[in-house]
Amino acid sequence: MREFDFKHLRDAYGEVLLEMGEKYPDIVVLDADLSGSTRTARFGARFPERFFNMGVSEQDMMSTAAGLALAGKRPVVSTFSIFATGRAWEQIRQSIAYAKANVKIVATHGGVTVGEDGATHQMLEDFALMRVLPNMRVFCPADYYETKAVVRRVIESEGPAYVRLSRAKFPVIFNEDHQFEIGKAQVLRKGKDLTAIGVGITVYSLLLAAEELQKEGISVEVINSPSIKPLDGETIEASARKTGRVFTAEEHSVIGGLGSAVAEYLAQHYPVKMRIHGIKDIFGRSGQAMELLAYFRLDPRGVKEEILDFLERG
Amino acid sequence: MVSDKEILRLRKIALKLRKHIVRMTGLAKSGHPGGSLSAADIVAVLFFHKMRLDPKNPRWAGRDIFILSKGHATPVLYAALAEAGFFPVEELRDFRKLSSHLQGHPDRLMTPGVEMSTGSLGQGLSVANGVALAFKLDRSPRRVYVLIGDGEMQEGQIWEAAMTASHYALDNLTAIVDYNGLQIDGPVNEIKRVEPVADKWRAFGWEVREIDGHNIRQIIQALDWAEGVKGKPAVIIAKTIKGKGVSFMEGKVKFHGVPPSHQEMEEALKELEKREKELENEGI
Numbered sequence: 001m002r003e004f005d006f007k008h009l010r011d012a013y014g015e016v017l018l019e020m021g022e023k024y025p026d027i028v029v030l031d032a033d034l035s036g037s038t039r040t041a042r043f044g045a046r047f048p049e050r051f052f053n054m055g056v057s058e059q060d061m062m063s064t065a066a067g068l069a070l071a072g073k074r075p076v077v078s079t080f081s082i083f084a085t086g087r088a089w090e091q092i093r094q095s096i097a098y099a100k101a102n103v104k105i106v107a108t109h110g111g112v113t114v115g116e117d118g119a120t121h122q123m124l125e126d127f128a129l130m131r132v133l134p135n136m137r138v139f140c141p142a143d144y145y146e147t148k149a150v151v152r153r154v155i156e157s158e159g160p161a162y163v164r165l166s167r168a169k170f171p172v173i174f175n176e177d178h179q180f181e182i183g184k185a186q187v188l189r190k191g192k193d194l195t196a197i198g199v200g201i202t203v204y205s206l207l208l209a210a211e212e213l214q215k216e217g218i219s220v221e222v223i224n225s226p227s228i229k230p231l232d233g234e235t236i237e238a239s240a241r242k243t244g245r246v247f248t249a250e251e252h253s254v255i256g257g258l259g260s261a262v263a264e265y266l267a268q269h270y271p272v273k274m275r276i277h278g279i280k281d282i283f284g285r286s287g288q289a290m291e292l293l294a295y296f297r298l299d300p301r302g303v304k305e306e307i308l309d310f311l312e313r314g
Numbered sequence: 315m316v317s318d319k320e321i322l323r324l325r326k327i328a329l330k331l332r333k334h335i336v337r338m339t340g341l342a343k344s345g346h347p348g349g350s351l352s353a354a355d356i357v358a359v360l361f362f363h364k365m366r367l368d369p370k371n372p373r374w375a376g377r378d379i380f381i382l383s384k385g386h387a388t389p390v391l392y393a394a395l396a397e398a399g400f401f402p403v404e405e406l407r408d409f410r411k412l413s414s415h416l417q418g419h420p421d422r423l424m425t426p427g428v429e430m431s432t433g434s435l436g437q438g439l440s441v442a443n444g445v446a447l448a449f450k451l452d453r454s455p456r457r458v459y460v461l462i463g464d465g466e467m468q469e470g471q472i473w474e475a476a477m478t479a480s481h482y483a484l485d486n487l488t489a490i491v492d493y494n495g496l497q498i499d500g501p502v503n504e505i506k507r508v509e510p511v512a513d514k515w516r517a518f519g520w521e522v523r524e525i526d527g528h529n530i531r532q533i534i535q536a537l538d539w540a541e542g543v544k545g546k547p548a549v550i551i552a553k554t555i556k557g558k559g560v561s562f563m564e565g566k567v568k569f570h571g572v573p574p575s576h577q578e579m580e581e582a583l584k585e586l587e588k589r590e591k592e593l594e595n596e597g598i
Binding site: 028049050052054055057059060061062063064065066067068069070071072073075090091094095098099100 | 379421422423429430431432433434436437438440441442443444445446447448449451452470471474475477478481482
């Protein structure tokens with residue numbers, strides 16, 4: 001197996017935030033007592049006047065951010081994804097999405113790779129909770145470099161948005177030149193037997209699984225879909241038309257996430273057999289990040305076996 | 315010192331707003347008349363005396379900001395906006411209708427002059443803090459006013475926001491509590507006690523003034539006082555009467571979320587018109 005560098009997505013976020021802060025004086029950053037973890041502390045140190053630590057008050061933080069946006073600022077809000085999208089969901093719905101306030105929510109600690117803190121902190125429902133809101137866009141980058149591209153692009157775009165990042169270091173699969181467009185997926189590997197669509201760390205898992213499956217004569221097309229909403233239905237449909245089979249993998253509940261978004265699209269445009277792979281309507285548990293990824297069969301070996309099972313059972 | 319003439323002018327405007335409130339909720343056969351009537355004097359002073367606004371240019375960059383945190387009191391807000399000229403008064407009669415921009419709760423994207431979409435209680439004070447923080451960053455002299463309900467103080471977010479405002483020393487923000495004492499299920503201090511209200515706000519780092527929320531002069535003086543408070547946010551606790559101005563609606567829980575019937579509407583309008591005539595005579 002290939003060797004990968006592992007880097008923090010949140011480090012990329014902290015770095016881009018500084019860069020954007022220099023470029024755009026209207027950017028203000030809010031955090032709820034997790035600025036060290038989310039890496040917004042670096043922005044706070046550089047631009048203390050434009051950084052607001054709201055304490056452990058996520059609901060207040062979301063509505064305050066909406067107020068800053070109404071008055072012409074460009075707020076970027078961070079906390080863990082469970083508290084952002086769970087605790088403060090209704091504030092996001094009313095004050096940000098319904099009011100169309102120009103607030104960017106960049107939340108860390110999504111998925112089971114939160115690790116040892118366990119189920120209470122492993123957010124597995126955030127894509128669903130954010131995707132269902134009108135005016136809200138949902139993104140999740142796959143590695144350090146894609147995080148930079150996504151955060152830059154999202155901060156420069158107008159309107160509410162949610163970006164999910166992780167706690168754990170993720171394998172580096174892209175480089176500094178990596179491009180991201182809102183509403184665009186990327187075919188990372190061409191194939192003809194099956195389309196495998198990933199988001200976040202499962203993109204890495206699918207790329208490695210595809211290499212292994214190739215050795216067994218199975219040709220997998222791997223698509224990275226960091227833009228969950230708006231979804232790149234065209235790219236996905238084109239691939240489905242070619243392979244006739246779609247597999248999705250995500251560090252999220254099988255209900256309401258990327259797999260659901262793909263299924264909703266394909267069911268109405270070009271129905272094919274699908275398998276939605278993710279966390280199967282259960283909560284997470286404590287353990288080491290990569291151990292948990294394997295436990296939930298989202299590591300390269302896990303997704304490979306799932307794909308084989310899908311091909312076998314049809 | 316505010317002249318008697320100005321006070322009389324504002325009392326007349328408040329009466330006009332009350333007539334609109336009764337008519338709007340009566341015609342819509344829905345809406346929240348009680349908490350709109352209780353806030354009519356406060357809103358009249360804000361929109362027709364205190365705030366810097368330009369109804370012909372609703373997004374004027376120098377305007378003060380009003381946020382109706384108790385978002386169900388749309389009738390009083392829409393009445394004030396229409397009377398101020400943000401949109402034609404005739405549009406009020408379509409309140410809550412499918413064809414109208416006048417939503418049951420305020421929608422900043424649909425109605426000129428509405429600064430923030432509210433209606434889910436507890437969020438407006440946080441939003442007002444955000445606006446006030448932005449004004450501070452911009453070294454702007456603009457002010458933010460936010461109207462909170464008394465039942466709304468049962469929302470935890472109000473107290474998160476109360477902490478935020480004092481922590482960030484938001485002295486460009488004035489909060490007003492419409493303390494009419496009644497919420498939809500009954501008396502506020504029976505449903506879940508909010509007292510001691512003034513002590514709570516003081517404990518959270520606010521300057522507090524308690525007034526009669528139907529006394530125009532006291533409202534004006536309190537708003538001026540709040541503007542003079544430095545280094546802290548200020549809250550005006552305005553003791554009011556739910557349904558104020560219509561005798562059979564006053565102090566009645568029922569009229570929190572129930573509109574007057576057609577007959578009640580006619581009666582209420584008659585009473586308010588009579589009061590208007592009395593005011594005319596006071597002016598002579």
